Amino acid sequence: MADEAPIGVFDSGVGGLSVLREIRARLPQESLLYLADSGHVPYGEKSPDFIRERCRVIAEFLLERGAKALVVACNTATAAGVADLRERYPALTVVGMEPAVKPAAQATRSGVVGVLATTGTLKSAKFAALLDRFASDVRVITQPCPGLVECIEAGELESPGTRALLAGFVQPLLDEGCDTLILGCTHYPFVKPLLREMVPSGVVLVDTGAAVARHLETLLVARGLLASGPARVRFWSSGDPSRLARVLPILWGENGTVSNCSV
Amino acid sequence: MADEAPIGVFDSGVGGLSVLREIRARLPQESLLYLADSGHVPYGEKSPDFIRERCRVIAEFLLERGAKALVVACNTATAAGVADLRERYPALTVVGMEPAVKPAAQATRSGVVGVLATTGTLKSAKFAALLDRFASDVRVITQPCPGLVECIEAGELESPGTRALLAGFVQPLLDEGCDTLILGCTHYPFVKPLLREMVPSGVVLVDTGAAVARHLETLLVARGLLASGPARVRFWSSGDPSRLARVLPILWGENGTVSNCSV
Numbered sequence: 001m002a003d004e005a006p007i008g009v010f011d012s013g014v015g016g017l018s019v020l021r022e023i024r025a026r027l028p029q030e031s032l033l034y035l036a037d038s039g040h041v042p043y044g045e046k047s048p049d050f051i052r053e054r055c056r057v058i059a060e061f062l063l064e065r066g067a068k069a070l071v072v073a074c075n076t077a078t079a080a081g082v083a084d085l086r087e088r089y090p091a092l093t094v095v096g097m098e099p100a101v102k103p104a105a106q107a108t109r110s111g112v113v114g115v116l117a118t119t120g121t122l123k124s125a126k127f128a129a130l131l132d133r134f135a136s137d138v139r140v141i142t143q144p145c146p147g148l149v150e151c152i153e154a155g156e157l158e159s160p161g162t163r164a165l166l167a168g169f170v171q172p173l174l175d176e177g178c179d180t181l182i183l184g185c186t187h188y189p190f191v192k193p194l195l196r197e198m199v200p201s202g203v204v205l206v207d208t209g210a211a212v213a214r215h216l217e218t219l220l221v222a223r224g225l226l227a228s229g230p231a232r233v234r235f236w237s238s239g240d241p242s243r244l245a246r247v248l249p250i251l252w253g254e255n256g257t258v259s260n261c262s263v
Numbered sequence: 264m265a266d267e268a269p270i271g272v273f274d275s276g277v278g279g280l281s282v283l284r285e286i287r288a289r290l291p292q293e294s295l296l297y298l299a300d301s302g303h304v305p306y307g308e309k310s311p312d313f314i315r316e317r318c319r320v321i322a323e324f325l326l327e328r329g330a331k332a333l334v335v336a337c338n339t340a341t342a343a344g345v346a347d348l349r350e351r352y353p354a355l356t357v358v359g360m361e362p363a364v365k366p367a368a369q370a371t372r373s374g375v376v377g378v379l380a381t382t383g384t385l386k387s388a389k390f391a392a393l394l395d396r397f398a399s400d401v402r403v404i405t406q407p408c409p410g411l412v413e414c415i416e417a418g419e420l421e422s423p424g425t426r427a428l429l430a431g432f433v434q435p436l437l438d439e440g441c442d443t444l445i446l447g448c449t450h451y452p453f454v455k456p457l458l459r460e461m462v463p464s465g466v467v468l469v470d471t472g473a474a475v476a477r478h479l480e481t482l483l484v485a486r487g488l489l490a491s492g493p494a495r496v497r498f499w500s501s502g503d504p505s506r507l508a509r510v511l512p513i514l515w516g517e518n519g520t521v522s523n524c525s526v
Contacts, residue, residue: 147430156424159422160413160424161427164409165427167410168431
């Protein structure tokens with residue numbers, strides 16, 4: 001038995017498209033709804049209360065459009081809002097993001113792991129708990145990256161400004177001996193090619209998009225929610241839909257129709 | 264009596280155009296030759312020996328084209344090469360740039376002055392001597408700005424990357440109580456509008472382009488070298504001439520013909 005209802009995915013902006021790509025690669029028969037909360041990007045420096053409220057209204061919007069599952073494709077929103085969503089919708093499949101501390105702690109040989117993330121994620125209780133649980137034997141150096149989300153939102157994946165900004169965040173981590181870098185924000189995988197140029201070849205870059213897609217698949221299988229297709233993908237933006245439409249070919253890999261949503 | 268020979272102006276790239284604008288505003292009857300050494304930009308992290316050699320070959324190129332005076336419209340090149348040029352051409356009018364430490368030391372009320380410049384400029388003996396001479400009574404905080412020249416070379420004067428990069432350089436200076444910021448690189452005046460948005464209205468931004476144009480005028484008058492016009496402006500690039508031509512409307516304010524020079 002198949003469930004053709006779509007999966008709802010959202011982010012503060014376009015970062016979650018890196019997760020959406022992994023979900024589509026793994027589950028090509030699933031219809032997807034993607035909401036970019038670009039009217040309120042970036043989340044990284046907003047209060048947890050504000051972000052929790054955004055999660056609520058966006059979840060309602062996606063559920064009204066028939067979502068059978070929700071993916072909070074944003075680390076900051078997960079830290080602030082996923083527990084609340086699970087409480088409000090106990091029967092719903094809700095998947096969140098978290099920095100891949102456990103795999104990074106297993107991968108490091110130098111014993112020093114760097115975490116690139118937003119201020120909001122790094123300050124969260126959820127992140128502190130992750131470190132306590134999985135990183136007791138390694139040294140973890142955190143690096144907030146103010147401005148990087150904005151560069152990626154603008155589709156500037158290789159501009160001189162993005163390059164210099166990223167270098168300023170990464171170099172201190174390398175100087176401290178990090179051999180493993182966690183991309184703790186769903187926007188950051190879009191600058192992986194740039195990052196790859198900046199770090200020695202032995203340095204491992206860890207992101208969570210693929211693991212989240214796998215986890216989602218496991219849950220859908222277990223709950224009998226897999227679709228058989230055909231799949232349809234729809235996009236909404238709470239900001240300027242034409243702006244999202246413009247970067248879709250770069251970040252999503254093809255054009256898409258973007259609607260405005262005033263949530 | 265008028266001397267219609269042109270004034271030769273050069274920089275590692277497009278930064279010197281901020282000085283060229285001041286020269287044209289003050290001396291509109293003067294013909295100008297501008298050479299952007301874009302094949303070797305940025306100078307900021309190159310060795311003084313390398314830069315000195317660049318100054319020599321560029322000076323020869325401009326003198327062969329009849330320059331009656333040279334303006335080294337680059338702080339890093341001035342620190343590394345202007346003394347050498349004066350020694351080689353003792354009869355020539357040679358004007359260089361230096362961070363405006365003296366006016367900044369006079370302007371500050373908080374007693375804390377910030378200097379934004381390249382690593383090359385900040386490391387130079389010339390800069391150390393400037394501080395000794397004019398900044399003994401104020402606290403000076405220096406801030407190298409790696410990557411900023413590249414943003415400006417690309418014509419990215421207001422992109423999210425340039426904005427975030429610049430904010431990362433400026434915020435620590437504000438946190439330290441700076442009320443006066445020296446723009447110690449001729450590229451930086453092009454991001455003055457962006458900088459103005461980032462700093463409180465009481466903060467003074469000091470650059471040297473206008474002072475250099477005034478000084479040049481004084482020397483030309485004293486030496487009987489002023490032109491009466493009509494003026495002609497010509498551009499060369501040691502890099503990609505079409506790239507310079509593309510940013511001229513933004514940085515110079517109008518189109519111009521750019522030739523290739525293989526110096």
